[in-house]
Amino acid sequence: MKHSAQELVEQRGCPAYCCRGELSTACKYQNWNFKFHDKGSVNMPKKGGKHAEMGKAMQAQCKRAKVEAACSLSVMSFESPDSLFGSLISPIKQEMFFREYWEQKPLLVQRNDPLLAAYYQSLFQLSDLKELCSQGLYYGRDINICRCVNGKKKVLNKEGKVNYMQLKKDFDQKKATIQFHQPQRFKEELWKIQEKLECYFGSLVGSNVYITPQGSQGLPPHYDDVEPGDLLYFPRGTIHQADTPPGISYSTHVTISTYQNNSWGDFLLDAIPGLVFDTAKEDVALRTSIPRQLLMQVDIADSTKKLSSLLRKLADRLENTRELRSSDMKKDFIMNRLPPCLGYDSDPLTPGGKLPKIDSKIRLQFRDHAIITVEPDQENSDEIRREMVYVYHSLKNRRETHMMGTEDDTTSEDGTSQQTHGLRFPLSYLDALKQIWSSSTVYVKELNLIADEEKENLALSLWTECLIEVI
Missing domain, CATH: 3.90.930.40 (Outer Surface Protein A; domain 3)
Incomplete structure (x- = not known):
């Protein structure tokens, strides 16, 4: 599968294209891609313009981030959340990961390990869908069928329950990508991984599976290979795209994402109301009335000094507060x-x-x-x-x-x-x-x-x- 990191964008508010045009929300998440089932490559656009300049910068970052494992890696360690995450990004050390890559630049970890490649392959396969469809999957809620046509996403979903034979027909004949939502609901090994990651990060961890048939649209020239057993990390805001080159029956990857709505801004929006409530019980200044007709005014410049003063009092109280209500x-x-x-x-x-x-x-x-x-x-x-x-x-x-x-x-x-x-x-x-x-x-x-x-x-x-x- 080819992954094209087309540009680095602002950390929030921008969509990311994942798996041949499937609209994702990578701008809100930190993403890990587990690659398996075929050979593929990571690509960068090389034409001129703003996007190319940003792409070149990202290409250089990714090349520096490429890591070859010196020895064979065993499968994941589930002894603790810490050990699970350590085995996930091995041989990169956690301190280095958070110092140099987390929310900063992509990381490609390449590991020539048949055991790890086989383990990744066991996480989800196309054949799993046949059994899952018999349990009752629905278009939109559980599965999306889509293609990238002229650079735009085209959804090919039917109505109601998913019929596996129809799904396979769309996959084979229409060259459509299958996106399966939240496979951890059905696959125990992904449940184990994501439960430990939720413990590790203290944040919700979701996942999606993308299965792409051969002969999909081409991408710009590659700059790094992604082999079975590799791991690719994207910071939030990274636009990426994937397809399967000719000669390979199909390609599968699992995307695991975390840290949506877990910014300092989100935390302040959650914690400040409680801080104001507690402070107002002790500080009469916060209980005095706002100026007459303030809510009717368009320009509140005359009141900003008072508001700034109150915010400073909150900041002073915050420095001496051991607990915040979140x-x-x-x-x-x-x-x-x-x-x-x-x-x-x-x-x-x-x-x-x-x-x-x-x-x-x-x-x-x-x-x-x-x-x-x-x-x-x-x-x-x-x-x-x-x-x-x-x-x-x-x-x-x-x-x-x-x-x-x-x-x-x-x-x-x-x-x-x-x-x-x-x-x-x-x-x-x-x-x-x-x-x-x-x-x-x-x-x-x-x-x-x-x-x-x-x-x-x-x-x-x-x-x-x-x-x-x-x-």
Whole structure:
């Protein structure tokens, strides 16, 4: 498959063409491409103009980024999120990756390893679609059929359910690319990879599969080969395009993407309202009225000095704040991420082992799948609501709906409501919860609560949700 990095664009607001004109959102994500099934090449445009100049700069970056592995690499390490990511980009070290490539320039890691090439090939194959279609796939939601005609995307989707024979016919005769959305819903190995990456980045991780037939439109001359077993990383904002050259039956690649809506701007939009709310309770300046008719004015230049002064006060308070309320981003991540991948034949999580008692020694399970937030009491509709501690987790999330947002993101395909799973405690429990989260092990009787009954109730509540175990 040929990948053409046509130009570097601004980090947000620009589409990226992926897989023969398929419109992607690479401007919002960091992208990893896993290449397998055939030989291919990465290409750059060489004609004059602005795009060519930007292309030449990117070509030089990619050439410097090319890395040949000195020795054979084994398949992925799933011991921890850190080890998984390390094995993903090996032999590049993580420190070097984030220092030199992350959000800066593409990275091509070339590895002549048959074991790794075979592993990548096992992630998804064209033959997998035959079985998946029998389970009920739909055009648009699960699969797109498209071609690049005169530089533009042409969607060839039918209506309703996908028929595999028709899909194969469009693939063979119309030379259409198959885009399969979120294969981790069906392929356990991708579930394992993406669940660990979500733990590693603390951000949602989605994926797509692109299967492209032979004889697709040509691309400009290549400047680097992408072989089976290689990995190609694109920072957000990189426009890229792929096709399959003649002589190869078809080409498949998996694109794994992360870090959409995870910028400092997104975090500020989420955290500042809580900071303003907390500051206003103590600073009377934030509770004084705005100037008369300010909302009716076109020019508010006279009020900007006052507003700037208030923002400086917020900045001063922020420097001395240990915690920021970012509940919306936290909850969105926890509610929509993958559940833990415990094994292909594992039953759903249920509490097990000994019940926690006052003398029990406990430890946190699934640390990467749970968060603590402080929010106004959601069950009290009074005008003045007291603050409560909420523990949210993703242990009961549904893998089948991962990254499959609909018009109403709170409702799944079968009509059941998707909700955030977790527990609610009085604010006085916050220190004890932090104690459990920050300790490798802790005795229930040593929890930072006054009464033994409170300590046992906290431990039992967390045990019931499978968040702690007794050791």
